[in-house]
Amino acid sequence: MxxxxxxxxxxxxxxDDAGFRDRRLTAWLGLLAGEGFELDRDVLRGAQRHAGRQFDKSWRANEAYRADDSIRDMLGHLGVDGSPALRAEMVAWITDPDPAHDxxxxxxxxxxxxxxxxxxxxxxxxxxxxxxxxxxxxxxxxxxxxxxxxxxxxxxxxxxxxxxxxxxxxxxxxxxxxxxxxxxxxxxxxxxxxxxxxxxxxxxxxxxxxxxxxxxxxxxxxxxxxxxxxxxxxxxxxxxxxxx
The missing domain is CATH 3.40.50.1000 (HAD superfamily/HAD-like)
Structure with a gap:
């Protein structure tokens, strides 16, 4: 060998050690609320599942599906037209999470x-x-x-x-x-x-x-x-x- x-x-x-995904969901809810989109936690979780299915399709087809694709599909599923700043901050919670919770x-x-x-x-x-x-x-x-x-x-x-x-x-x-x-x-x-x-x-x-x-x-x-x-x-x- x-x-x-x-x-x-x-x-x-x-x-998903120590609630990694749950903390991200909480942060997203706060960001959305900051732009006037008050969403139920389960509704946002449903949008996550929708994006997850899109990722799985792309993965099986050997096609790239990135964090910004996921946020785009989540917000589209929710019917939310968020600002560029909102989208960027939501993406950052995937690509650059708090090191304290790695x-x-x-x-x-x-x-x-x-x-x-x-x-x-x-x-x-x-x-x-x-x-x-x-x-x-x-x-x-x-x-x-x-x-x-x-x-x-x-x-x-x-x-x-x-x-x-x-x-x-x-x-x-x-x-x-x-x-x-x-x-x-x-x-x-x-x-x-x-x-x-x-x-x-x-x-x-x-x-x-x-x-x-x-x-x-x-x-x-x-x-x-x-x-x-x-x-x-x-x-x-x-x-x-x-x-x-």
């Missing part, structure tokens, strides 16, 4: 990364960026003293494609020194993108279920996709990779 790559959300960093790492990830580094394994990230850009995701890693473990990053907003496209996996392996896929592993939580994508490349695929245990979907057959190893705790990662 020469290289291991990691998914970001719910593999390295927890997606989401937390997944349990035992630092120890697992330290173990891989001690074993001489090169470490990378292959991340399907959501609404928060890669600059923000790097900030989260830096804030938790994790950024230094990584030798290379393949963020979709920089590479220009999402998993399971082989291009983003190829980008990662090339950046890690031209590692052959059969000498590499990928760790992630999602069957459709992480597991199917890695296995399609010939990499060893580890499904991490510690935060989100992805059931997959019968509609696209991803419920039949499974990792070469499945772990619920990063403390078990090195053993799953044959490194312990």
């Amino acid at each position: 020469k290289a291991v790559t990691f998914d970001f959300w719910n593999t390295l960093i927890q997606a 989401p937390q790492p997944t349990p035992n990830i630092a120890a697992a990364l330290d173990g891989l580094r001690s074993a001489g394994v090169r470490i990378g990230i292959i991340c399907d960026v959501g609404l928060a850009p890669s600059t923000t995701l790097r900030r989260f890693l830096t804030g938790h003293d994790l950024i230094g473990y990584f030798d290379h990053w393949s963020f979709s907003d920089e590479v220009g494609t999402f998993k399971p496209d082989p291009v983003i996996f190829e980008h990662a392996l090339a950046g890690l020194g031209g590692v052959d896929p059969t000498d590499a592993a990928h760790v992630g939580d999602l069957r459709r993108t992480d597991i199917a994508g890695a296995q399609g490349m010939g990499m060893f695929a580890v499904r991490y279920s510690g935060i989100y245990d992805d059931p997959g979907s019968a509609d696209d057959g991803t419920d039949q996709v499974e990792g070469d190893a499945v772990i619920g705790d990063h403390a078990d990662l090195l053993a799953a990779l044959g490194l312990a």
Whole structure:
């Protein structure tokens, strides 16, 4: 095993630790009220779900969908014609959230990364960026003293494609020194993108279920996709990779 790559959300960093999304919703309600739009919390949450569906469609079609697209679709769904300043402040709550409330790492990830580094394994990230850009995701890693473990990053907003496209996996392996896929592993939580994508490349695929245990979907057959190893705790990662 020469290289291991990691998914970001719910593999390295927890997606909604300590009410991350709820604080953002509260801030948005205040911003909207400041322009005279008094909205019920559930109504705004419904607009979020609408934008989430738009993101999912774009993601599956391998098309970029950014924070400003989300705010545009949310406000359009609400019938709100907000000022440019309102839109910019709402976007900022996605792209530049308060560092005091940054989401937390997944349990035992630092120890697992330290173990891989001690074993001489090169470490990378292959991340399907959501609404928060890669600059923000790097900030989260830096804030938790994790950024230094990584030798290379393949963020979709920089590479220009999402998993399971082989291009983003190829980008990662090339950046890690031209590692052959059969000498590499990928760790992630999602069957459709992480597991199917890695296995399609010939990499060893580890499904991490510690935060989100992805059931997959019968509609696209991803419920039949499974990792070469499945772990619920990063403390078990090195053993799953044959490194312990």
